[in-house]
Amino acid sequence: MPIYEYACPTCDKTxxxxxxxxxxxxxxxxxxxxxxxxxxVMSRPAALRGGGGGDTGSAGPSCGPVG
Ligand SMILES: [Zn+2]
Numbered sequence: 851m852p853i854y855e856y857a858c859p860t861c862d863k864t865x866x867x868x869x870x871x872x873x874x875x876x877x878x879x880x881x882x883x884x885x886x887x888x889x890x891v892m893s894r895p896a897a898l899r900g901g902g903g904g905d906t907g908s909a910g911p912s913c914g915p916v917g
Pocket of ligand 1: 863881882884
């Protein structure tokens with residue numbers, strides 16, 4: 851889904867917004883202060899495939915009884 855993360859410098863808040871079109875980027879407003887001067891944050895850990903770079907923190911399935 852075309853969900854982008856935005857950051858509002860006015861109230862220092864981050865939020866996500868649906869961006870279906872390029873023109874929608876100009877209509878993104880902060881849900882906190884309704885400010886239009888928000889900046890997009892490019893730090894989505896989701897869907898990292900063949901991008902280069904990335905931390906592997908999740909191990910495989912647990913083997914053996916735990917607990
Ligand atoms: Zn704001």
